[in-house]
Amino acid sequence: MVGLGKMGANMAERLVQGGHKVTGFDPSADARKAVAAKGVAGADSLEALVKALPAPRVLWLMVPAGKVTDDTVNALLPLLAKGDTVIDGGNSNYKDTLRRAALYAGHGLGYVDSGTSGGVWGLKEGYSMMVGGDAKTVDALKPIFETLAPAADQGWGRVGPVGSGHFTKMVHNGIEYGLMQAYAEGFSILGHKKEFGLDLHQVGEIWRYGSVVRSWLLDLTTDALGKNPTMDGIAPYVVDSGEGRWTVDEAIDLDVPAPIITASLIERLRSRDTESFSDKLLAAMRNEFGGHAIKSEAK
Incomplete structure (x- = not known):
C-alpha cells in the first residue's frame, strides 16, 4: 500500500483483517507507525517497499490525484519488474489513467484503476470499487477486491478496460x-x-x-x-x-x-x-431599473 492517509490506512487494515500480508509506505513516519499497530509492515521508502514484496508484486496507490500520483507512478517505474501491477485507487482523472497505463504497458507492467468509494466508513462497511483493467489481470486480483468490498460478490466489479474505473x-x-x-x-x-x-x-x-x-x-x-x-x-x-x-x-x-x-x-x-461582485452588481441593476432598495454592506 502506497499512501497511508486515513483511507489508505483503513484499507490496509481491512486487508490485514482479511488475512492478507500488507506492507505500506508513506512519507510520514507517524502514519507508518499508526498502521504498524494494526499489523501492517512498514517501509521507509518506495525502494524498501518494492524489495519487501514478493514477485509478482501488487502495489495499491492511495495518494492525491494529479502531480502526486504522477510522481509516484514515475518513481515506481524503474523499481518494478515485468509482471508487477499497480492499482490506482485514488480519484485520478481517467485521461491521466489512460496515459499512465500506456506507459506501464510499454514496460510489461500492469495498471489497474479502481474508483473507490466508502470514505471513513469503508473499514467497517467495506468499499465500493469500480475497477478498470485487463480482464485477466483483474481476475488475478479478485482476492484483494473481495476482501475490501462489503461482500465478496457485492459492491465491486470490473466495469471495463483500463480507465473505465476512474471514469465510472x-x-x-x-x-x-x-x-x-x-x-x-x-x-x-x-x-x-x-x-x-x-x-x-x-x-x-x-x-x-x-x-x-x-x-x-x-x-x-x-x-x-x-x-x-x-x-x-x-x-x-x-x-x-x-x-x-x-x-x-x-x-x-x-x-x-x-x-x-x-x-x-x-x-x-x-x-x-465571500466577496460576491456579481451579487452586488445584481442588486445595483435592480436599483437602476426599478428603484429597489440596496442593502448597505456591514463595515
Whole structure:
C-alpha cells in the first residue's frame, strides 16, 4: 500500500483483517507507525517497499490525484519488474489513467484503476470499487477486491478496460453532488418555515425508513443534523475534489445534458465567493431599473 492517509490506512487494515500480508509506505513516519499497530509492515521508502514484496508484486496507490500520483507512478517505474501491477485507487482523472497505463504497458507492467468509494466508513462497511483493467489481470486480483468490498460478490466489479474505473467513479461523484445539493436545499426549505417549528433531525429520521428518498447519504445527513441541528460553527464553504468538474466537462464533450450535476457544481463554487461582485452588481441593476432598495454592506 502506497499512501497511508486515513483511507489508505483503513484499507490496509481491512486487508490485514482479511488475512492478507500488507506492507505500506508513506512519507510520514507517524502514519507508518499508526498502521504498524494494526499489523501492517512498514517501509521507509518506495525502494524498501518494492524489495519487501514478493514477485509478482501488487502495489495499491492511495495518494492525491494529479502531480502526486504522477510522481509516484514515475518513481515506481524503474523499481518494478515485468509482471508487477499497480492499482490506482485514488480519484485520478481517467485521461491521466489512460496515459499512465500506456506507459506501464510499454514496460510489461500492469495498471489497474479502481474508483473507490466508502470514505471513513469503508473499514467497517467495506468499499465500493469500480475497477478498470485487463480482464485477466483483474481476475488475478479478485482476492484483494473481495476482501475490501462489503461482500465478496457485492459492491465491486470490473466495469471495463483500463480507465473505465476512474471514469465510472467520476460520474458517481457527479451524481453525489446532485444528491447532496437536493438534500441540502430540501432541509433548508424545511428550516426556513419557522411557523411550523420543524425538527429537521426528526424529519430525517422519518425519511430514513420507508421513504423513496431514503439512502445512506440521508443517514449521514440525519446524523449530522442530530449532532448540530443549526450547523453552528460551520462555514458555508463547500470544497470539491475535481470530479464534479470533470463530469460536467465530459457531459459537454458528449453532448449529454446534465443540468442538475452542473448546477450543484456551480453552487459549490458559489459558496466560496465571500466577496460576491456579481451579487452586488445584481442588486445595483435592480436599483437602476426599478428603484429597489440596496442593502448597505456591514463595515
